[in-house]
Amino acid sequence: MTDESADASWLVIDWGTTNFRAFAMSSSGKVIKRKEAKKGLLQVKQGEFANELKRLLESWLPNYTSLPVFMAGMVGSQQGWVDVPYAATPVDLNELAGQGHSFILPWGAPATIYPGVCHKRGKGQYDVMRGEEVQLIGAASLLGESTFHAVMPGTHSKYALMEDSCLKAFSTFMTGEMYSVLSQHTILGRGLSTDTASKSAKAFLKGVEESSPEQLTRQLFLVRTHRLFENLKQEEVLDYLSGLLIGHEIKSVATLISSKDLTKPVNIIGSHGLNEKYQLAFNAVGLTSQILDGDRCFIEGMKQLQKVIANETSAVV
Structure with a gap:
């Protein structure tokens, strides 16, 4: 062989x-x-x-x-x-x-x-990414588009705007890390285990619906009270928490997208499990989205960069 x-x-x-x-x-x-x-x-x-x-x-x-x-x-x-x-x-x-x-x-x-890549916002505030920029280059090549919005779910989730073949702006949301900290090290997740979570879409969507971009810490206490008053089953609590956090992010992202772009799908670039959750949340708030495989985008982005290094002409971006 x-x-x-x-x-x-x-x-x-x-x-x-x-x-x-x-x-x-x-x-x-x-x-x-x-x-x-x-x-x-x-x-x-x-x-x-x-x-x-x-x-x-x-x-x-x-x-x-x-x-x-x-x-x-x-x-x-x-x-x-x-x-x-x-x-x-x-x-x-x-x-x-x-x-x-x-x-x-x-x-x-x-x-x-x-x-x-670093992005400077007002008053000397910065956002940074390493690796996601390669995925965005790959997404542009695979989509054959020079302008689009993308969300890259993860520990530090990224929202990005590609415009005229340039990475123009992006924002970071500590959604994944917040979930880890809140579920493992606060009263919200006490006595619960991710191994016993029900993977309940209903509880997740309840969290998305009740999330608010302006009142995150206030809404988070609902994880405690819904459990206390048995509005959620024990095994649904972490799904609800996930929905609150992802819903907060999605609704915040919606405010960053201009009204003329809201009819275009937001590209979700990541791994299988998170991609599906994010698409469910986007659908719940009335935004269209489409899923792109994160590995495929990364490899395609590295191919495009390698072409430049080899003094070849990039086909798309």
């Missing part, structure tokens, strides 16, 4: 805070092999990134030493391998590619770490 990895021409790596993901790419841009590991930044000692990458690759791809490596995500942060300065909005594909940090790995292969 032939080894598919022998056909690999370059590597794409998404190295985040908690996870490491690698994709072996063919010369035509097809994913021929992938690897995932719980080896994020938090598990790598400073100064050991090259050694850790070698350990992760050598048992996976025998010919890894000859392959160029393209990386994005928190690997380019202050806590990562190299602190690659943020590109500032508005920023397009060519600017992102041009601001990548290139170097030679200890085994002689070339490597590039792409920058994240």
Whole structure:
């Protein structure tokens, strides 16, 4: 049986805070092999990134030493391998590619770490992202559109506006982290377990309906009182909490989208479970949305960046 990895021409790596993901790419841009590991930044000692990458690759791809490596995500942060300065909005594909940090790995292969993006709001306030900008570039290519709105669910969920092929603005919502903290470390989740949650769409939608972009902390106490007065079953409480938080985010996002754009679908870019929840919430508040696979967008974005690096013309963005 032939080894598919022998056909690999370059590597794409998404190295985040908690996870490491690698994709072996063919010369035509097809994913021929992938690897995932719980080896994020938090598990790598400073100064050991090259050694850790070698350990992760050598048992996976025998010919890894000859392959160029393209990386994005928190690997380019202050806590990562190299602190690659943020590109500032508005920023397009060519600017992102041009601001990548290139170097030679200890085994002689070339490597590039792409920058994240920062967005300055009023009064010196900033938003930042690392990795999501690659997904947005990929989404633009896959959609064949230069202007669209997107939400990228996660621990720190992002709302972004792509306009005229540029990432123009974005906002961060700590929705996922808030859910984790509230469900595990406050009275709202005491005695409950995510393992026993019912995955109740009805309870989730009740949370979306009762959420408010202006009164989050007040509405959160309903998690306690609905449980106290048995308006929710024990196993529905966390679904309701999830609905409150995601509903708060969705309704806040709606205020950021101009009325002329409300008829266009918001693109939800992420993983399977969260994508479906967000689409349910968008439907509940009367906004149209469509789901794009986060991995597919990331890989497509890295392909577009690699084309620029190789002095090729990007097909879409």
